Amino acid sequence: MVTVNAIKKGIVIDHIKAGYGIKIFKYLGLENADFTVALIMNAPSNKLGKKDIIKIENAIDMDYIVLGLIDPNLTINIIEEEVIKEKIKLKLPERVEDIIKCKNPRCVTSIERDIIHVFYLVDEYSGEYKCQFCDEIYFHSEV
Template sequence: MLTINSIKNGIVIDHIKAGYGMKIYKYLDLDKADYSVALIMNAESKKLKKKDIIKIENNIELDLAVLGFIDPNITIDIIKDETIYKKIKLKLPDRVENIIACKNPRCVTSVEKNIPHIFKLVDENTGEYRCEYCDQIYENLSL
């Protein structure tokens, strides 16, 4: 079994759906980090069978709405002095702005520039979002 040491101060992004760790790693630009980062893929999990984990030896700004949109089952552990200081459980955000783009060619966001792409959560169980302007449906396939 692989062993990754604990971190003194930083962030652990845990319970990432297996295979989504790299997506989050790239979104956070962790490949450009000048501090220690560990990406663990396909780790054993009692709940999920397999999961990804990201350990970051630094406190960085995280957009919880985007992370919740990518995978609503994620937990964020804030680590101070090698212990969990704070635990944040994510969920699907009620509203997302400029995270996804409307695919409807007749939508005002397709025609006009500088209009934000805004989607509202319609069904939490299916991850269905609707465009605020034209009601185009977007299904979050990460669920």
């Protein structure tokens, strides 16, 4: 069994769907971190079967909207003095700006410059999003 020590102060991203940890790790740019970071993949989980976990011994800025889009079921734990001070549960965002890019060649966002790509959540169960301008459908798993 692998042992990863508790962190004194920082962030633990828990309940990440197995295999998505590396995607979040890269999105946060943690491969270039000059502080302690642990990526644990395929850890046993009673709730998920397997899960990924990221432990960051530092405070960093994170976009919860993007993280919720990547994996809406993850939990962010803020750690101080080796104790969870705050627990943040994410969900799929209702509105997403300039994260999903519309690929419809006839969409105004493909033709005009400087138009913000806006998508709205249509179906939370399937993770379906619709472009504000052309109604093109995307799924959060495509991000």
